[in-house]
Amino acid sequence: MDQVNEPVFTPMNYTYMKKGDEIVKLQRDLFIGFFRSGLLGFGGGPSAIPLVHKEVVGTFKWMNDQEFSDILALANTLPGPIATKMAGYIGYRLGGILGMINAILATVLPTILMMLVLLTSFNQFKDNPRVQGMTSAVVPIVGVMMGTLTWEFLKKSKNGWGWKKGLLLLGGSFIVMELLHVHPGIVVGVLLIAALVFPDKKEKLEIKMKEKSESL
Amino acid sequence: MIYIQIFIAFFIPSIVGYGGGPASIPLIEHEVVSRYDWVTTSEFSEILALANTLPGPIATKMAGYIGFDVGGVLGAVIAEFATIAPSLILMIVLLQLIFKYKDSPKVKRLSKIVVPTVAILMAGLTYDFIKTSYTSNGIVQTIIIAVVSLLLLEKWKVHPAFVIVGGLAYGALFLG
Numbered sequence: 001m002d003q004v005n006e007p008v009f010t011p012m013n014y015t016y017m018k019k020g021d022e023i024v025k026l027q028r029d030l031f032i033g034f035f036r037s038g039l040l041g042f043g044g045g046p047s048a049i050p051l052v053h054k055e056v057v058g059t060f061k062w063m064n065d066q067e068f069s070d071i072l073a074l075a076n077t078l079p080g081p082i083a084t085k086m087a088g089y090i091g092y093r094l095g096g097i098l099g100m101i102n103a104i105l106a107t108v109l110p111t112i113l114m115m116l117v118l119l120t121s122f123n124q125f126k127d128n129p130r131v132q133g134m135t136s137a138v139v140p141i142v143g144v145m146m147g148t149l150t151w152e153f154l155k156k157s158k159n160g161w162g163w164k165k166g167l168l169l170l171g172g173s174f175i176v177m178e179l180l181h182v183h184p185g186i187v188v189g190v191l192l193i194a195a196l197v198f199p200d201k202k203e204k205l206e207i208k209m210k211e212k213s214e215s216l
Numbered sequence: 217m218i219y220i221q222i223f224i225a226f227f228i229p230s231i232v233g234y235g236g237g238p239a240s241i242p243l244i245e246h247e248v249v250s251r252y253d254w255v256t257t258s259e260f261s262e263i264l265a266l267a268n269t270l271p272g273p274i275a276t277k278m279a280g281y282i283g284f285d286v287g288g289v290l291g292a293v294i295a296e297f298a299t300i301a302p303s304l305i306l307m308i309v310l311l312q313l314i315f316k317y318k319d320s321p322k323v324k325r326l327s328k329i330v331v332p333t334v335a336i337l338m339a340g341l342t343y344d345f346i347k348t349s350y351t352s353n354g355i356v357q358t359i360i361i362a363v364v365s366l367l368l369l370e371k372w373k374v375h376p377a378f379v380i381v382g383g384l385a386y387g388a389l390f391l392g
Contacts, residue, residue, distance in 0.1 A: 137387025
């Protein structure tokens, strides 16, 4: 996507929030962004990730890919639903406590209300073949969106690490998570600790080794 | 005290459920069906089926509905709070800490080192979505929908909202 090369955005300098009408605008945008991604994410929280990315990095340009990836990585490491952690944190960082509550409500409230109305009124609805057809038609679309986001992150891996190390890290992550079925939370946790603990000059290869030995 | 029970019933799955909302569903079932007997197994599967059909995060839909069923509006609010708040607070504290030291080389390396792992995670999710579609829609429909939506999203830059609404219409007409 074209917004990859946007200048690094630092939310702490988000001074325009100072003016009253712009607080209103920010809160409104937060609501719209998370309302859309909550309402369009069929198949649970994870399917909302590319949609949240589209709103936060694309439409509203609140942060860049790098920051989004940090937030997503940590959201994956910690327990609990991912979509609300993303919404809560992004809302909090942009608009404080109000922004946090706003983004979470926008994510969860519309669908909870739908759920209550549908379960208490007409329960037959979910067995309707048309409704099932609608839900299953959205799955490959979300798959494609996830795929393009994956492609972006593969490119970023290559740009950040170069071919050799990039492939090594990708391959290592693949083996550890997909073949050895080590939980992603543990893998990300080990990598984060490794990045903080290792002295600055050491080669990243050792970090990789650490991750592998941890998984055995 | 019913509200404390509601809190515990949703707090535990949320804090133990690594891997997002869907991972916590069996844990929620354990609490609300086996431990507190609020809903039967078949009621639970009905609620889950509807939660799966509707958009948005699944764990919060389950918490909202069961909380409301057991304890009214306040019950729903408490169940939501127990589901969302603990992990979110942890997340905010940790990320604020990282953000504070964002210029340190270690924290910079931290951002860089997770990118390949996030890429693999996303690739795994992509695979899951495509496989789910293959199972429910068959290979021909999956390819048609995937190719058309790829062109719409990436080539013609259509907003995802329109693509998904289009997909819903297509599904109602041709996959029902």
